[in-house]
Amino acid sequence: MMLGQTIPCFDTYGFKTGFEPERPWLFQDFDLIQFEQVSEQEMDTLLLKFKSGLYEWQWEHAEFDMAEHNRMLEETASDLKQIRARQAEVQEKMMALEKESLAKWREEKAKGKVDEGTVDQLLTGESPVTTVRFHPYVPILMMSITDPAITVIEAPTASNVWKVQVSEGDEISAKQTVSILEAMKLEINVDVPDSVKTARVEKVLVKPGDVVKAGDRIALLRLSS
Secondary structure, eight states, X not given: OOOOOOOOSBOTXXXXXXXXXXXXXXXXXXXXXXXOOOOHHHHHHHHHHHHHTOOOOOOOOOOOOHHHHHHHHHHTHHHHHHHHHHHHHHHHHHHHHHHHHHHHHHHHHHHHSOOHHHHHHHSOSOOOEEEEESSSSOEEEEEOOSSTTEEEEEOSSSEEEEEEOOOTTOEEETTOEEEEEEETTEEEEEEOXXXXXXXXXXXXOOOTTXXXXXXXXXXXXXXXX
């Protein structure tokens, strides 16, 4: 795969050289575009010129010869067929590698997943749910369970787990961040509620890269006596 950066070919207001307010795009039908390789430093300089409206495009006017174009297509037909065949072969290999990588990722994720049986042993029985706010706009849920010393920290919204700030066995206290989630490019701190003065991390149920839904368990805390 090849990646590159070019000078923009669209100017919203059409005031830069080569553009017009009625035609904020640059290229026309049948234009032949050629690229020149430059260093990163040169590219930065050219982009600054473009942003300031000082960049000047290089044009060479010519007539399009349809007959010549058709002859070129006929002459390069066999080469084009070979190129497309190689592209198809490479694409097939890339798809196979992607499937293999996805299968490996799922396998590793399954290995790292916390055993639900272990969690269920800690979370047996039914009890009321209490909502505690750790942020003016984002609630965090605490669930009282059979063992009153165990508290569940849950995800407040559907998001990605960006960071896990604690480890099993850590002693933590109120307002300490347990995990940092990411949703819509916003960071969401999942903190220990004010009502939990001191506790120990009994179980961490997520890891960076996991996707969670609202209400999914993030960690189990054992309240200090």
